[in-house]
Amino acid sequence: MKTRVLVLCLLSIAMVCAAPWFGKSLDGESGRFILENLRIPRVLMAVLVGGTMSLVGACYQTIFANPLAAPSTVGTTAGATLGALVAVVLGPVIGLSQAGGLPLTATFAFTGALLVSFAVAAIAARGNTRVNDILLAGIAISLAAGAISAGLQFSADQLQLYAAIQWTLGHLPQVGYRGVVMILPFVLVCWVVLLSQTRGLQTLLGGEERAHSQGLNVPWLRSVVLGVGALGVGACVAWCGPIAFIGLIVPHIVRLGVGASRRVMLPMSLVVGAGFLATCDTLSRLVIPGRELPVGVVTSAIGAPLLVWLVIKQRR
């Protein structure tokens, strides 16, 4: 297993390091500018976002004891989408493009993600709440947020609709180092807190009630993971849109590769998620020469068949 961990780590690090060099040649001053100010911060963004989404996905799958759980399951991405659409549609109406010096879309998306996730985390913090109730609450809130989002899209004009669709497909915007610096504190807090809960999450594998009898405060762990996960995912989604599949599929790849022990699986999800998104983003730049696909399209295109293959392989 140690060899597999090493190989996956080296592969992910190699993909991250190589990603900025793929694409048009980087000759001269303009090439250097593109490398330093566009591609490197974009890869850094991919590392932060991919690592966070995958780590949070792995933690959610543990607390819900459900292999289909992901940041989208508990309404985080639906809340962010609603917030972003409110900003896209209502921003011009109220004459705002920024909030506190930040882009209005990112600010509203972050707020939306947190509001929805904290509502679900508050439900999860109740001692007598069953795990399926939390999942149902997350799905119900996601559906409600999706309905309002659809209503907003219906009432939007063409330009707003294009902006909304572009945002919901997920992309790693060329926001330079500013975007990286903006999400870094949230992402770091998310990584540190979630990885510090590894022991509890490992104990939770034996079932909620058994873990309770072994001394774990299950409602507290659930709400910490949901709350802190929402903080990290909310920050990522606010800047990059809801990038599909990554929080679902990377934990499965890692589990198959290095086993289900959370001591290995959680940090490895972070590392592999970073490498996976950096790879997908590079492909999104290269697949159609001269045009960029939204990275969410690439993660879905790779993720969906990979997930089907993994499920079939697991059954065998």
Added chain:
Amino acid sequence: MSSSLQMIGVSVHAREKALLNDVSLRLNEGEFVALLGPNGAGKTTLLRAALGLTKAGGRVLLDDQPVKSLSGADRAAKVAWLPQHSHIAEPITVLEQITAARFRFSESHRDAETGALRALESADAAQFKDRRITELSGGEQQRVAVAGLIAQESPLLLLDEPANHLDPNQQIELYRLIGRLWREGRGVLCITHDVNMLRYVGSDAPIRVIGLSNGRLQFECEYASTELPSHVGALFNVGMEVLDSAGGRLLMPAAHGSTDAERTQA
């Protein structure tokens, strides 16, 4: 100070139905209490109430402190629980599982692993340490589950039908292991359907047998008591035959026409 679990007038209701009705019992460190009862009697509910897993009226005290007022680590330091179904779907190794069972300790991973290995050796399960829990047979899984209890190092053990679904040989092995934990000084509260299994616990110290039906305590006596067969017969509503064997007394359900209703008819 030796540990004790005390339940005083405990009641549990689900909607209108009383799952437990004014139940009082005490388990001290070093004692063995067997809890008998038909399906749906409230036996599992009683253990869940003892752990604070279900909302219950009355008082549940661990070392004279309300169980609800204890932190998770403090509660786990006093009492460990083996649920009826302890299934782990994730393919982690046995050593990883038992290491995780030591959650209550503030210790390094290396120390936790050392403690887990000690527990596995104590349960004669060290040979499974690198195998995935999902690859073990039912008997091996239960042995590993008992190693998890040992790893928790709690003086009181609550066991919910630990030998369920095991073949006779595995049942005997498991009860011998539980008996060893008792003789080492732990207090054991063990739910069982088969009172005869208690002969394999193997100690001269008295075993208390408690009968529970319809959420109420029906009887309490010693395992060696001559009244036990009639109590057990009334509890399960079946006539009991007592057979003397080399290993001790055996209680067997009578073959024909022996329920209360049938006896009344006769």
